[in-house]
Amino acid sequence: MDEVAQELIGLLGEANVLVAKQDQAPFLTDWLGKYRGTARAVVRPGSTDEVSAVMRACAARRVPVVPQGGNTSMSGGATPDNSGQAVVISLQRLNRVRNVDPVGNTISVDAGVVLAKVQQIAQDAGRFFPLSLGAEGSCTIGGNLAANAGGVAVLRYGTMRELTLGLEVVLPDGRIWDGLTALRKDNTGYALRDLFIGSEGTLGIITGAVLKLFARPLARATAFAAVEDANAAVTLLGAIRDRCGDRLTAFEFMTGECLALILRHIHDARLPLAAMPQAAVLIELSDQNDEIALRERLESGLMECVEQGLVLDAAIAQDGTQAKAFWRIREGVSEALVREGKAAKHDVSMPVSSIADFVIAADAAVGASAPGARPIVFGHLGDGNLHYNVLPAPGQSDADFAALVPDLTRAVHDEIGQRRGSISAEHGIGQLRVSEMPIRKAPIELELMRQLKGLLDPAGLLNPGKLLPLSND
Structure with missing residues (x-):
């Protein structure tokens, strides 16, 4: 052995x-x-x-x-x-819930605790942990932290970086940094916590965390609205935000092509609109007050937008069952993509004001690079994060499409670069995008990242080949 x-x-x-x-x-x-x-x-x-x-x-x-x-x-x-x-x-055996503090609104957990368990423990304590992902039944808090996970509620609550107060980390030499503080104010130097969050396990191994909890939303209002395009969706976002403020929890965007794909493969998904739209948004508000009043607020806002021609059709969920059915459409995207076949995936972010222009430009660039290829665009429009996926042209072989993917990705990411966006909004760099880092990051950024890596992990032992390219790449 x-x-x-x-x-x-x-x-x-x-x-x-x-x-x-x-x-x-x-x-x-x-x-x-x-x-x-x-x-x-x-x-x-x-x-x-x-x-x-x-x-x-x-x-x-x-x-x-x-x-x-x-x-x-x-x-x-x-x-x-x-x-x-x-x-x-x-780290799956590191699965203890160490402490729940409903008064201080915190929960302390091992890194191997599954996200859904944190959500349930918070609920049992009368509190709320807002991170929500498609993989929440199997992903762990440590992985969520390593990738700075986002999800559908970033618009209101932020990413894992915003949801975390303290960390416990095993360093590359085996020493333990105990930063498991529940303090919301600590101005005593560098924010080491933020250094490890999003580092994809290349600087240290996160073994525990203190996470923020929130008051449990007692009221929700959910709507599915048809719009003409991404530009109309961005305008609608501004209108709903002006009317509803921080009650706006989620604002999810899907193109008509994306919706058609979902309905073709997800048999329990039902479109709550009279006809297939060019694009649609899923909107959710949450509050501590009366649900009927919250629903009326959302409905009146959408009616104004209908009168202005901004919204073409809309449905308001009348109960939790209907709201769940609306969310089933959005949650079915990844499953539908897998069933459709190979796709070129892009997890990008940019200023919200640039989204409409990006979609037009990226569609044109994809059409030029791969005639007949099918963009499937969806994502968390409210925080500027789109999943811009591309399916092969009908009848195109996997091998022929795979040969086009590098050019497709370059074209999409070039459009992101022109808008000062990011090629990884929430999925991380990993192995998938590491070769692009020298292209997409300024030399001084890579130099600083390498210096930090060299300081903490001089032998390069932690997660080699991920996130940070070799110096000669």
Whole structure:
């Protein structure tokens, strides 16, 4: 047996060090099936001290380490390479809820706690944790933090960076930084917390977090509205925000092509409009007051927009069942895309005011690069995050389409660059976009990132090949 594996067994016990290929398999393939790697061992520590011990052992032997949470990365950020040298550290056994403080509005958890469990624990305590993702039944808090996850409620509550007060992190040399503070004000130097959030496991292994809780919304109002295009959707966003203020929790955009795809593949999805629109938005308000009054506020706002010609048709959910049905349409996008086949995926963000112009320009660029290709555009329009996916032309083979994807991606990302946007809004860089970093980041940004990496992880052991390109790339 490998000497490293033997040492790790001595630290964690044989049951928590997986060396057989069949036992390792679930940890070596990303959930989209795009990336596959190999590892000398997959370890499953059950505490922060055990993570520290594993990291110390690996650092002493210069063994690379790949941290992994729920293994739901959309960019291959938690999958090892094919060298077989890395140790994968799965944090799924770090699953304790350490403390719930309804008065201070905080919850302290291990990094391996599943997001849906945090939501439920908060609800049981009469509070609310707002992060909501399609993978919330399997993704973990540590992974959410490593990728600075967003989701559908960023418009009101922010990303994981805004939802986090403190962290506990195992450093590349095995030392533990205990930053598990619940303070909302602490002006005593650099914000180390923010350095590790969004770092994709390249600077340290997050093992615990103190998260913010909120008052549980007692009233919700949900609407599905048809609009002419992205420009009308952006204008509608401004109108609803002016009328409803911070009650506006979600504002999701879908093109008609996206809706048609959903209805074709998701059999329990029903369009609540009289006809298929060119584009549509899903709007949700939340508040602590009367639900009927909140619904009336949203309805009157939409009626004004109908009279102005901004909204072409709209449906207001009359109860929770109808609201859930509206959300089923939006939640069905990813499943529908998988069923349709291979797609070129782009997770981009930009100023909201640039979205309409971007969609027009990107559609034209895609048409020029790949005639017949089908843009499927949807996303969190309220916070400037679009998922601009492209399907092959009807009848086009996967191989022929794959040959076009690099040019498609370059064209889409060039349009993003012209608008000072980002090529990764919430999915992370991982392996998927690491080669683009020298193109999309200014040299001084890459230099500063490399200096931070070199300071904290001089041997380059943590999650190699992810996020940060090699200096000679």
